[in-house]
Amino acid sequence: MPRAVLCPFCGSVSSSSQRCSACGGHLDALSRQATQNGMGPWYIRNVDHPFRPGCSYETLRKLIESKRVGLETVLRGPTTGQFWMLARRVPGVAHLLGVCHSCQAPARPDEYACRSCGAVFEPERDRQHLGLGPIRPLPGQERAEMVAARLSVSVPEVPRPVPGGAQSAVTPAVGAAVRHVPTPVDSERLRRAERRSLALRRRLIVSLSANIVLACAVVVAVTMLAINGRNDAAALTAPPVRDPVYLGPALDQGESEFASTISSEKGDEHTEVPADASSGETGLTELEVEDATGQPLPERDLDITLMSWTDAESYLIARVDENDAGSIRDGLKMLDAYEQANGLPEAGRQLREAWTYRLEQLGLQGLP
Known part of the structure; x- marks a missing residue:
């Protein structure tokens, strides 16, 4: 009786040790390494193969180029916080399909940011990064030390009277000054703002460089025109070259x-x-x-x-x-x-x- 083999790709039990009978994946060492190289934090929802591993961003890009992933495909990854979302709304993926994930305006795969709303298209290429959000305790689940860390009560020290000295006319009020610790900013929103600022900075640098090159070209052109005009004026005003030895009857009337x-x-x-x-x-x-x-x-x-x-x-x-x-x-x-x-x-x-x-x-x- 042949020995059953557990498929490392889909988790099914296969009766063949060469190829999985459920997903069709080869079970040799090279196939495993090739699958490992293509793995990543991006998952595509497929009811026919629900147990397939996630893929890398490069693999997802190849699937989009081969028309195997479209605008209505459901997927999740680092830019979605590992929540399922339509591909047209996924940051870093929607522009590969021709639209902006934020405003749904037309976009090209080679663009860095949206021309309409300025949303940045830079994807998350780290295959080890899942893109999970920070842990935030739910109401009623916070511990006492966590509450004390967010809401600290500071009691000001009462000054002691100095013997023989006058008392201060203003007595500091003794009370609880509540100091609020700012809540953590959403990581995704912060990354978007930083990327948008970086894109605007790059555009400004490119624009300034182009203006400097254009100004230099104008200065060079004006200088060349001035030099040529000066040479032409000098050639027109220069006296004719005359023979210092002989002025015979063959010369023109002006010179002789x-x-x-x-x-x-x-x-x-x-x-x-x-x-x-x-x-x-x-x-x-x-x-x-x-x-x-x-x-x-x-x-x-x-x-x-x-x-x-x-x-x-x-x-x-x-x-x-x-x-x-x-x-x-x-x-x-x-x-x-x-x-x-x-x-x-x-x-x-x-x-x-x-x-x-x-x-x-x-x-x-x-x-x-």
Whole structure:
């Protein structure tokens, strides 16, 4: 006759030592360990299997995801004080089913708190914690020491008279001052308040962090715009880069104004050059150079506004012929241009006065 085996899962007596004939659970060591791993303080009411052990919160979550637990399922656990309750009203479980346990507003499984009433959805994940409330004695069941602990009578000490001293005008009343010990606050309500405060604090921190990041981005953007605008303004106001060596006829009218004026005044006039000043056997002066066709190139004037006054003075003295009124006029124009660009030192003003006086002498002599 086979030996009967007590099922550790449902408590039924099974005739098979391999598998329970009542609940169908395997009785080997691995099955027992797997069942032990899934046990917890959550119980689902099932009239077909009323003796099954409780499950953990993770196991209950998997049952909800597989649609084996719904809104109308009756269960109990740490958040219900181990009292049976509909799943739609169970804190920590109802939001997994799509509703808030407090106000029944729509909720998502990944939310921390209700968007309508602020109820916190954080579950109790400790599989060893049943969530039982504190023990409170019922009326008529309290012992004398418990009553004395809650209601203590304190009698103030009567001051003794001091020999030879005056009695106090105010005599303290001798009576029983009743001091009430505050009753314990409901643990579940306190936990909800703490969780709600924590959720609001987290929201405030996230909001402040987002505002700080946004403010930093605005400051960086404004700084970049200011730098770019300053660079653009500097590029618009910067003077054009000019060649410090040569201003020829190929330059635009704005940069070679005085050079073109000199060329127009000189016209076709040429200064005679003595034979001993010629360069080589060609008969040309040092300022004249022939091109490949044998035609002399026009004279090239330097931009004295880019020179120091020492170099500009040497160039003007070598360039201006004091016996030629046109050459003196060109020199005076160059001095005016240099004064507008860099200012004219005392030596330059003296040179201008000397050339002006020489130009008047040539005019009196009738020379052009």
